[in-house]
Amino acid sequence: MNNLPGMEYLTTRKDEFVGWARKFSLFPYPFVTACCGMEFMSVSSTLYDTDRFGAALPRFSPRQADLLMVVGTISHKQAPIIKKVYDQMCDPKWVIAFGACATSGGFYRNYSAVQGVDKIIPVDIYIPGCPPRPEMVIDAIIKLQEKIAKSKHPIVTENF
């Protein structure tokens, strides 16, 4: 029995096991409003390829997504839309603010721009840059994966 390949066992904590599973199955919902979208396309396609981190398949329905990527400037007129998208996403859900505008409003300080999307929805990871380099986005995804792996998962109960 011990000599057969693939029949070994390993021990882990349930929490870590769930985190490990979740961190490699991120389904991003790209909320693309501005020029950062070009950078998003670049990072999600062949050359940089977020598929390597399990975050490849964009779901264009918030109900199927668990990672909201806010890519670009959010204006006050758009704020109700992004709030609705966020509310429609099922738990567990995470948010990445992609680029300077989504992080802090960027260089827009006027009547129209929301000064950072964290004013209306909670944000897990911020990516600075105008636009960010693809390497920074990959770094952000890795950081988010670490965060997911380390966090407590509410589905892990006594009966799990």
Add this chain to the structure above:
Amino acid sequence: MDFELFKAIKKELINEVTESRLTHGILELKMSAENFFGVVSKLKTSFDFNLLLDLTAIDYLKQKEERFDVIYHLYSTLHLVRVRLKISLSEENAKITTLTTLYGSANFMERECHEMYGIDFVGNDDLRPILLYNGFEGYPLRKDYPIEKEQPLVPYIK
């Protein structure tokens, strides 16, 4: 550049136009708000200015006696020349006749000018905001609109 045409325009509109000059190949005409609609009608019917290129405004807060300038750019696809019209308006009486009866494209530009500068286009019944939203108070491109004033639609968390 069609100097003959410009001369003819100046001659035809000698009573309405208060000031005219040639700048960057564009004939620039200034007139009062009362004469404005007549001038545009003449330019359209007699001189074939059949395209309204642009409509915008400038806020000269405290720099000039009359606060606003409304600016129209007309183009003639027959003569291939442009003409610019400037109309000064005071803050209390920021009203001007609509051009929607002559140019269909004026509607959207007048709506935008109305929401950004608060200029009233008399005769245009459809001055709903395009870029702004219902409930927005004030006119954001006026110089006295506070630059950091925001009017959020979604309440902020925290």
